[in-house]
Amino acid sequence: ILFSIGSFHVYGYGFMIAVGIICAFTIGCFLAKRSGLDDDALFSMGLVGIVGGIIGAKLLYYIVEFPSIIADPSILLNFGEGFVVYGGIIAGVLCSMLYCKIKKINFLEYFDLIMPEIALAQGFGRIGCYLAGCCYGRVTDSAFGVIFPAGSQAPAGVKLIPTQLISAGANIIHMIILIAVAHFIGYTIRKKDG
Secondary structure (H helix, E strand, C coil), X not given: XXXXXXXXXXXXXXXXXXXXXXXXXXXXXXXXXXXXXCHXXXXXXXXXXXXXXXXXXXXXXXXXXXXXXXXXXXXXHCCCCCCCHHHHHHHHHHHHHHXXXXXXXXXXXXXXXXXXXXHHHHHHHHHHHHHHCCCCCXXXXXXXXXXXXXXXXXXXXXXXXXXXXXXXXXXXXXXXXXXXXXXXXXXXXXXXXX
């Protein structure tokens, strides 16, 4: 819990997901305008992708946890927990493709623009994983190991590799590389056309 207002709690994981989505939309709309693409179309596509992604992440969680659900069907009633990121990415992209097909928008133009922001949002999501203690690494004696407190999803009192932070950093670097490559390719194409 990052902070509470009365009985309302703001959890680190959800907060970081929200920050990642807001940053992704902000950068995506900025880049769309700069590239001469419709930022409103990008925003709508992003909303469709997020809704589809949430549904896809939940569905893949149900598939992965099917034996546990058979043993305890009450898991189906817990909507706030249990998502698998790959299901979210796959369903989000497919829903965005469908949206573009319906609206007669060139999906690949926007896809090149969207992918760096997905990496950024994923990076923030991994920081959220670190705050929740999920997706933790192996036990280590390294100076870089972290010890999670009791109550987190990671084992308490054991030094673990902070794979969440490594993944977050890799996602941020991935975003920077994708934006640089897109800028270079776009510059090269404009130069040839001009």
